[in-house]
Amino acid sequence: MADADETSKQAERNTNVGDGIAVKKQDIARAKNEGKELTKDEKQRLRKEKKQQKKNKKDDKGESEHENVPLPPSQAVVQCQSQKAPSVAPSLALTPVSVCTSEKPAKSKAEQRAERRARQEADRAAKGKKGESAQQPPSGKSKAPPNELQPVVKRLPEHVQVDDPAAVRKLAKKLERQQIPVRSEYGYKVSLFSHLHQYSRKAPLTQQISIPSTVIHPYIVRLGLQYSQGIVAGSNARSIALLHAFQKVIQDYKTPPNEELSRDLVNKLKPYISYLNQCRPLSASMGNAIKYVKKEISNIPCLCKEEEAKKQLLSCIDNYIKEKITLAATTISAYAIEKISNGDVILVYGCSSLVNHILCDAFDKKRKFSVIVVDSRPRLEGREALRRLVKKGICCTYVLISAVSYILPEVSKVFLGAHALLANGYVMSRVGTSQIALVAKAYNVPVLVCCETYKFCERVQTDSFVSNELGNQYT
Amino acid sequence: MPVEVALSERIEAFLAELKRGGSGAGTLRGSGETARETTALLRRITGQAQWSSAGDLMEIIRKEGRRMMATQPSETTVGNMVRRVLKIIREEYARLRGSSEVTDQQESLHQLLTSGGLSEENFGQHFKDLRANVIEAINELLTELEATTDHIAMQALEHIHSNEVIMTIGRSRTVEAFLKDAALKRKFHVIVAECAPFCQGHEMATSLSEAGIETTVIADAAIFAVMSRVNKVIIGTQTVLANGGLRAVNGTHTLALAARHHSTPLIVCAPMFKLSPQFHNEEDTFHKFVSPHEVLPFTEGEILSKVNVYCPVFDYVPPELITLFISNIGGNAPSYTYRLMSELYHPEDHEL
Numbered sequence: 001m002a003d004a005d006e007t008s009k010q011a012e013r014n015t016n017v018g019d020g021i022a023v024k025k026q027d028i029a030r031a032k033n034e035g036k037e038l039t040k041d042e043k044q045r046l047r048k049e050k051k052q053q054k055k056n057k058k059d060d061k062g063e064s065e066h067e068n069v070p071l072p073p074s075q076a077v078v079q080c081q082s083q084k085a086p087s088v089a090p091s092l093a094l095t096p097v098s099v100c101t102s103e104k105p106a107k108s109k110a111e112q113r114a115e116r117r118a119r120q121e122a123d124r125a126a127k128g129k130k131g132e133s134a135q136q137p138p139s140g141k142s143k144a145p146p147n148e149l150q151p152v153v154k155r156l157p158e159h160v161q162v163d164d165p166a167a168v169r170k171l172a173k174k175l176e177r178q179q180i181p182v183r184s185e186y187g188y189k190v191s192l193f194s195h196l197h198q199y200s201r202k203a204p205l206t207q208q209i210s211i212p213s214t215v216i217h218p219y220i221v222r223l224g225l226q227y228s229q230g231i232v233a234g235s236n237a238r239s240i241a242l243l244h245a246f247q248k249v250i251q252d253y254k255t256p257p258n259e260e261l262s263r264d265l266v267n268k269l270k271p272y273i274s275y276l277n278q279c280r281p282l283s284a285s286m287g288n289a290i291k292y293v294k295k296e297i298s299n300i301p302c303l304c305k306e307e308e309a310k311k312q313l314l315s316c317i318d319n320y321i322k323e324k325i326t327l328a329a330t331t332i333s334a335y336a337i338e339k340i341s342n343g344d345v346i347l348v349y350g351c352s353s354l355v356n357h358i359l360c361d362a363f364d365k366k367r368k369f370s371v372i373v374v375d376s377r378p379r380l381e382g383r384e385a386l387r388r389l390v391k392k393g394i395c396c397t398y399v400l401i402s403a404v405s406y407i408l409p410e411v412s413k414v415f416l417g418a419h420a421l422l423a424n425g426y427v428m429s430r431v432g433t434s435q436i437a438l439v440a441k442a443y444n445v446p447v448l449v450c451c452e453t454y455k456f457c458e459r460v461q462t463d464s465f466v467s468n469e470l471g472n473q474y475t
Numbered sequence: 476m477p478v479e480v481a482l483s484e485r486i487e488a489f490l491a492e493l494k495r496g497g498s499g500a501g502t503l504r505g506s507g508e509t510a511r512e513t514t515a516l517l518r519r520i521t522g523q524a525q526w527s528s529a530g531d532l533m534e535i536i537r538k539e540g541r542r543m544m545a546t547q548p549s550e551t552t553v554g555n556m557v558r559r560v561l562k563i564i565r566e567e568y569a570r571l572r573g574s575s576e577v578t579d580q581q582e583s584l585h586q587l588l589t590s591g592g593l594s595e596e597n598f599g600q601h602f603k604d605l606r607a608n609v610i611e612a613i614n615e616l617l618t619e620l621e622a623t624t625d626h627i628a629m630q631a632l633e634h635i636h637s638n639e640v641i642m643t644i645g646r647s648r649t650v651e652a653f654l655k656d657a658a659l660k661r662k663f664h665v666i667v668a669e670c671a672p673f674c675q676g677h678e679m680a681t682s683l684s685e686a687g688i689e690t691t692v693i694a695d696a697a698i699f700a701v702m703s704r705v706n707k708v709i710i711g712t713q714t715v716l717a718n719g720g721l722r723a724v725n726g727t728h729t730l731a732l733a734a735r736h737h738s739t740p741l742i743v744c745a746p747m748f749k750l751s752p753q754f755h756n757e758e759d760t761f762h763k764f765v766s767p768h769e770v771l772p773f774t775e776g777e778i779l780s781k782v783n784v785y786c787p788v789f790d791y792v793p794p795e796l797i798t799l800f801i802s803n804i805g806g807n808a809p810s811y812t813y814r815l816m817s818e819l820y821h822p823e824d825h826e827l
Contacts, residue, residue, distance in 0.1 A: 190691060192704060376696035377671050383775065390778045397783040398771055400671050402695045402726030406762065406787045432696025438732050464700035 046177075159281050160467050163194045175278070178271035179215045183278050197281075198470055219248045220272045224279035233381075235285045235419050235455060236325060236353045242276070242286050243317050246293055250313050254306075261309050262300045269294065281469050284420035284428070284457035292320055324454040329354055332450055333361045336415070339448060344369040344412045347440075349401075350376070350430045351385040352417020354450050359415075360392050370394070372411060376401040376432045379471070401432050408443045418451035424460040427451070431464070482523050486539060489516055493547045505648050506552045506713065510748045511620050513543070513556040518613045521560075521606065529568040529605060530598035533561055540827050549763045549789070551714045551722075551751040558752070558824045559616060565821055567608045568598055619803070623746035624652045626803035631657035634742060634801070639706045642734075644668040644698075645724040646675035647711025649744045653801075654709070655686045664689045666705065668698050670726050672769035672786065695726050702733040709742045712792075715750045717816060719794030719809030722761065725787050731796040740798040747802050752816055752825040755791045763788045 161167035162185075175182050189198050223245045226232040232241050246269070253268065255261045273290060276282065282290070296316045300309045336358045340346065346369055348355050359371060371394055375382025382398065389396050399407050414436060420428040427433070427449050440447050461467055489512065496509075520539060526532045540557030547553070627649055635641065635657040643650055643665065654665060665688050669676035680690045693701055708730060712723040721727065721743060734741045755761050767784035794809040807815065 192691065192701075377669070377674075377694050383771075386782065387778055390781050396781070397785065399785050400695070400770055402671055402729070403785055403787050405728035405732075405790055406725065407785065430696075431694070431700055435696065435699040435729055435733065438699055438736060439729055442732050463703040464697075465704065 157467070159197060159277075160195055162197050175274060178274055180271055180275045180278065181210060192465070193468075193470060195466075196468060196470055216272060216275055217245075217249050217252065219245045220275065224276050227276065227280040230379075234351065234353055235283045236452075238283060239285045239289050239454075240321060240325060243289055243293070243321055247314055247317050250310055250317075253310070260302055261304075261306060262298050262302065265297050266294050269297075284459075285452075285455045287457065288454050289320065293317065324452060328452040328454070329357050332452065333358045336448070336450060337362045337365060337367070339413070340367050340369055342368040345372060345410055346370070347372045347374060347408070347411045347414045347436070347445075348385065349374045349382070349414075349416060349433055349436050350379075351381040352450070354452070355415050355417045356385055356388050358450060359389060359394060363392055363394050370396070372397045372399065372407055374399055374401055374404055374407075374436060381430070401435065404436060405439050405442075408439055408445060411440075411443075411445050414440045414445055414447045416447060416449045418449055418455060420459075421451050421456045422460055423456075423458050424462075426461060428461070434464075482519065485516065485519060486542075489513075490543060490546045493543065493550060493553070496547070496550075506550070506749060507620065507624065507648065507746070509550060510552040510556050511617065513553050514560070514613060514617050514620060517556065517560045518610055518617070521609050521613065528599050528601050529564055532605075532609070533564055533598060536560060536564070537827055544827065549713075551753070552748055554827065555748055555751050555820075557827065558820045559748070560613060561824045562819065562821050563612045563616065564609055565598075567605060567612060568600075568602070571602045571605060571608070572600065620748060623748070623803040624649055627744050627746060627801055628652040628656035630801055630806065632660060634709075635661055635663060635707070637661050637663065639663040640666060640704055642666045642668070642698075642702070642705040642708045642730070642739075643679070643710055644676065644726055644730050645670035645711075646679040647744070649746065650709055650711045651679060651682055653744050654683060654688060658686055658688045662689075664691070666691045666693055666701060668693055668695055668726065668730065670724055671695055675724075695729075698726070698730055699733040699736075702737045702739065705734075705737070705739055707740050707742060708734045709744060712743055712745050712749065713789060714753075715743070715745050715800070715812065717752045717754055717812065719797065719800075719812040720755055721792040721797070722755070722789045723792055725790045728790040728792050728796075731792045735796050741796060742799045742801060743797055744801045747804060747815070747819065750812070750815060750819060752820055761789070761791065 158167055158171050172182050183197075183199050185198060223232070223241055226241070227238065232238055249269070249272070250265070253261075253265060255264060269290075273282070276286075293313075293316075296313060300312065304312075332354065340362045344367075346359070348359070348371060362369065371389055373382045373386045373389070373396055375386075375398065377400070386396055386398055397407070416427070416429060416433055416436065418427045418429050422428060429449075437447050459467070492512075493509075517536060517539075520535060521532065524532075524535055526535060536557060540554065543557070544554045631653045635654075641654070641663060643654075644667070657663070665680075665683055667676045667680045667683070667690060669692055671694075676692060680692045684690045710723065710727060710730065712721045712727075714722040716722060731741055765786050765788055767786040770786050771779060771782065771784045773779065794812075797809045800807045800809060800812075804815075
C-alpha cells in the first residue's frame with residue numbers, strides 16, 4: 001500500500017520537476033514518514049525545493065502581468081498600489097509586492113522600491129550579518145516595504161492572531177517543519193476571545209497529540225505536559241523548571257560532526273521552545289531566560305572543547321537562577337520587611353512564591369502581623385498559600401474574592417505578586433489582581449507589588465483582552 | 476376563638492418558613508414571593524383578628540410585624556410590607572374621619588416644628604367600614620405586587636439597544652425578566668459573573684440562554700478584566716436603603732467600582748417593595764453570614780482549625796456608584812429615594 005502511494009506521488013512529481021530532485025524528495029518523504037529527524041542536508045533541500053515552487057508560481061503570475069503591461073499604465077499602477085496596502089502588517093502578504101517590483105522596472109514606484117531594497121541590502125552587508133539571511137532573497141525582499149516601520153513596529157506575536165487564517169497557517173507550517181504536532185482548537189469558541197487560542201481541554205495533552213520522542217528530549221516532553229496540566233505553575237516555578245530542563249538537554253547534547261556547538265545547540269532548542277509554547281504560552285520570565293541561554297550559547301568561542309563548553313553553560317544557568325531568582329528574592333524580602341510593622345493586617349491574593357517568601361521571612365524576624373488570603377475560583381490557588389503560611393504559624397484568614405469589599409476595611413496593606421512588568425509600568429498578574437487593587441484604592445489601602453527584574457518585558461498593554469491566555473472552562 | 480387558633484397557626488407556619496428559607500438550606504425564595512405572602516397574611520390578620528379601632532389594629536400588626544422581622548432580620552421585605560399596611564390603615568382612617576389627607580402628607584419643616592400633626596391622633600374612633608376599606612386597599616397592594624416584575628420588564632426596550640454587551644451578577648428574577656423582554660425585539664450579549672460561592676450566576680446564565688440570549692459566564696475574578704468590553708451593567712438587589720444605597724449580593728461592590736472606573740452606567744432593577752427605611756450602619760444586622768464550608772470545605776481538615784473563614788452574603792453599594800433605579804413606577808435617580816420613601820411609609824413607622 002505504502003509503495004503504491006509512493007510511486008503515485010513519484011509519478012506526479014516527475015511531471016513537474018526533473019528526475020534528480022524527485023529522487024531526493026522520495027528520501028525526504030520516507031524519512032518524514034518514519035519520524036526520523038531530518039539531517040541538515042535534507043532540510044536544506046526541502047527549503048530549496050519549496051523556494052523553487054514559490055518561484056515557479058511567481059513566474060506564472062509575472063507572465064500574466066507582463067501581458068498587462070501594454071494596458072494603460074494607470075491600471076497597472078492601481079494593481080501595484082492595492083497589493084502594497086496589506087504589506088504594512090509585516091508578516092503577511094509579502095510575495096505579491098516583490099513580484100511587482102521585480103517585473104516592472106520601468107515604473108517609478110517600483111524604481112524607488114528597488115533603490116530602497118538595494119540600500120537595505122548594502123546596510124545589511126555592512127553590518128556583517130551571518131550568511132543565512134543573504135541566502136534567502138525572498139525574506140530580504142520581504143523586509144523592504146516595511147523598511148521605514150521596522151525599528152518602530154515589532155512583529156505581532158502569533159498567539160494573538162488566531163482569528164487570522166494566514167497567521168494560523170504560517171504557524172502550522174513552522175511547526176510542521178520542526179516536526180511538532182499542532183494542538184487542536186475547541187469546537188465552540190467564545191466570540192470575545194476569537195483572537196486567542198481556545199484549546200480543547202477535554203482530554204490531557206498526551207491523548208490529543210502524538211509527540212515524536214526522537215525529536216524532542218524526554219525532559220522537555222515531561223515539562224510540557226506538566227505545564228499543560230498545571231502541575232508546574234507560577235512564573236518562578238516555570239522558569240526554574242525550564243532552566244533545569246535546559247541543563248539536562250545540554251548535558252545530553254553531543255555536537256554532530258562538521259557542526260559548531262554554538263550554532264547547532266541554538267537550533268536544537270528552537271523546536272523545544274515551539275513545543276513548550278504549544279503546551280502553554282511562554283511567560284515573560286521564561287522568554288527572558290531563554291534569551292539569556294541563547295545568548296550564552298552563541299557566545300561560546302569556536303575553539304572551545306565540547307566538555308568545557310558544556311560545563312560553562314551549566315554554570316551560567318546555575319548563576320542565572322541564583323542571581324535572578326534566589327538572591328533577588330532575598331533582596332526584595334529585605335526591602336519589603338521594612339514596610340511591615342507590628343500589628344499590620346496584610347492582604348495577599350492567590351499564591352505568589354515571592355510574597356509567601358517575604359511573609360515567612362518577616363515572621364522569622366519576629367514581626368507581629370496577620371494575613372488575609374483572598375482566593376478565587378476556579379483555580380483556588382490561594383489554598384496552597386494558606387497551607388504554607390499556616391504551617392509556618394502565621395495567623396490567617398481566608399475569603400473568596402467576592403467578599404473582598406467586606407474585609408478591606410480591616411486591612412492595612414496589600415501585597416501582590418506579578419507575572420510580568422510591562423514597559424508602560426502596568427503590572428500583569430493573575431486575573432483578579434486588578435480588582436483587588438481597585439477596591440483597595442476605594443478604601444485608601446496601600447498596594448505594594450513585588451517583582452523580580454527578570455520578569456520585565458518590553459510589551460505594552462492597557463486592557464486584559466488584547467493578549468491573554470485562556471484556561472480550562474470545565475471546572 | 477377557633478378563628479384565632481387558625482390564624483396563629485398560620486402565623487407560626489409563616490415564621491417557620493421564613494426562618495428556614497433564610498439559612499440557605501431550603502429553596503431560596505424570591506423577595507417578591509415573600510412580599511406577597513406577608514401581605515396575604517396581614518390581610519388575613521386584618522380580616523380575622525379581634526379589633527375595634529384603628530389603633531388596636533395597628534398595634535396588632537406592629538406586634539406581629541416585630542415578631543416576623545426578628546425571625547429573619549435580613550429579609551427586609553417583610554418589614555416593608557408591614558409598614559405599607561400601617562400606612563394604608565392610617566390613610567383609610569383619615570379618609571373616614573374626613574380630615575384632609577393631602578396637607579398631612581406633605582410634611583413641611585414648619586409642620587414638623589410647630590405641631591405634632593398626626594401624632595395627636597390616637598386612632599381610637601370606631602368606624603364600621605374601616606375593616607372592609609382596609610382589606611380592599613390591601614387587595615390593591617397585592618395586585619400591585621403581582622404586576623411589579625411586568626412593569627419593570629416593560630421598560631427594558633428603553634434602556635437596551637442592539638449589539639450591546641450587558642453585564643450582570645448572580646441571579647435576580649427581576650433582571651432575568653427585564654433581559655428576556657428586551658431579547659424579544661433586540662439582539663445583545665450578556666456576561667454573567669458567577670458570584671461564588673453559591674454560583675447562582677450559572678442558573679441565571681442557563682435561564683437566559685434558554686430564552687435565546689447569547690450568554691457568557693465569567694469567574695468573579697475576571698469582573699474588572701472584562702469590564703472594558705461592557706456597555707451597561709444591570710443588576711438586581713436584595714434591598715434598597717434609605718440613602719439610595721444597596722444591600723446586594725456579595726461581589727456587587729466590586730462590580731460597581733469597576734463600572735465607575737470604566738464609566739459604565741450601573742442600572743439597578745428594583746421593585747418598590749424593596750425600598751426600606753434603614754441605613755447601612757444603623758443596625759448590627761446589615762451583614763449576614765452563612766456557613767463557610769462552601770469557601771473552605773471540611774476536607775481541608777488540618778488547616779481548618781487554625782484559620783478564620785468568612786462567607787458574607789451581602790455587600791453595601793454606596794449611592795454615588797449607581798446611575799439609575801428602574802422600578803415599577805419608572806426610572807429614578809438614587810438621590811430621589813428620600814421622596815419615594817415619604818410616599819410609601821409614614822415616618823412614625825420607620826421604627827416598628
